[in-house]
Amino acid sequence: MTESVLLDCRNVWKLYGAHAGDLLKKTPNPDRETLRAHGVIGAVRDVSVQILRGEIFVIMGLSGSGKSTLVRCLSRLVEPTAGEIFFEGRDLLAASDSELIAIRRKKMGKVFQQFALLPHLTVLENAAFPLDVQGIDRKTREARAREVIELVGLKGRENYYPRQLSGGQQQRVGIARSLVVEPDLWFLDEPFSALDPLIRREMQDEFIRLQNMLKKTIIFITHDFDEAIRLADRIAVMKDGAIEQVATPEELVLNPATEYVAEFTRHVTRAKVIKAATVMQSASAASFGGEVAHDAAIEDIADAVEASEAPFRVMRDGEVIGQIDAQAVIDVLVGRR
Structure with a gap:
């Protein structure tokens, strides 16, 4: 693995169903028909992908394509049925529970579609919460929280409660909370899909501004191709749990690898x-x-x-x-x- 690769995912499977692991041992690379015949669902099927340091890697596909399950496997929120995942050269699947907790708390940030803010905490307290969990003293964690609150454009609203904020402002608090630990890898699972179109565009602009400043390694899930091409360095298109193609937005449109990718990108404004x-x-x-x-x-x-x-x-x-x-x-x- 080269130093430019932060996360290396090799032949990862996530199957649901009775004796799914046994099926993979008997049939190393089962097709969809074989899975269906054994009553097994292939949520993620033989996925191999490398995430490079500093890039925005977008995973996209229709609902049920496996994109969210794949991301949960990459962070071990879901245990893969088979395969290998290396984070910073380390076997993530071999990490103990305590090691995995430390990695998630200090190395990985997550923003999901649901803002999941704690309603009884202020903006400052919500942003500082991950550091509170780590046992960081109040003065230090609040100082760091104020920095990221200003970074996401919410300075002056530190003492507001979530109910006093708009949807876009609440999402900014979620972003601030995920950034407060200074993660090496940032997971964003359809973070803007619940927002109105105008606010969504504003949040995309904000996201681009933040990335230009911070140069994070980002895995971003979306089903919106316009959003993907606006944000991505590279895009993985998923279908039925498998990756159809990984390429730059331009390559996907000009040289689709499969008929599915061609259809997926057919109506994109070139x-x-x-x-x-x-x-x-x-x-x-x-x-x-x-x-x-x-x-x-x-x-x-x-x-x-x-x-x-x-x-x-x-x-x-x-x-x-x-x-x-x-x-x-x-x-x-x-x-x-």
Whole structure:
């Protein structure tokens, strides 16, 4: 395992049903029909994936696809039926109960769809609660809690109770509480799905801002592809407990590995995921109308590039790597690319 890999999941299964473990021993890689014939449900089926340090890794799929069960296996909130999980190079499945508690308290943060705030505690007390559980003294834990409360934009509301907050503000408290322990790995299970569309967009903006500051390793579950492509470095698409494909948002749309992934991404606006570097040409113009980042989405640069008579430079790490013109942008917008 390389140092860039924080979490390594190898051939993980989670089966429900009588003698499910025995079935795997007799039939190492049973298909869905075999599982069904033995009355076993394959919630997670032979999943192997590596989560890289500092990336936002999105797991998505329809309801019942196994995404939440997989994440619970990765944190051992659910015990896998078979497979291996290594966290920071350590066998997570071999950790004792006390070791696992310490890892969850100090190394992992979690935010779920339900805010799960304690109604009798203030914002400050809710945010500081994980440190209270660890036995951290009040002065230290409240000082740290004030830092994360300010980080998520709730400064001035430290003494409010959850009932006095909007849904988006309550979710910010949940995020602050998960960040207070400074986790190495952050699990977010559809954290914004209960919010109204406008608040959800605001929370996505806030999430992007926080990640740009903190550079956390994040596993994010969603069933919303627009949310996934906005947030993800890489996406795993799940179906019936198995991973169909792991790729960048752009790769999923341009090169789907299966018919299911193709159908899943068919109606995605391509301009949201195709990057400038993908459609650029060699930099040959005598003059340029401006410059864009190599990883800028076409949707974000379309107006400026189309309005210019001269092409734009495409930049990476301060260097010109190509050019993009109005025709290339138009080709993407009308579906020719």
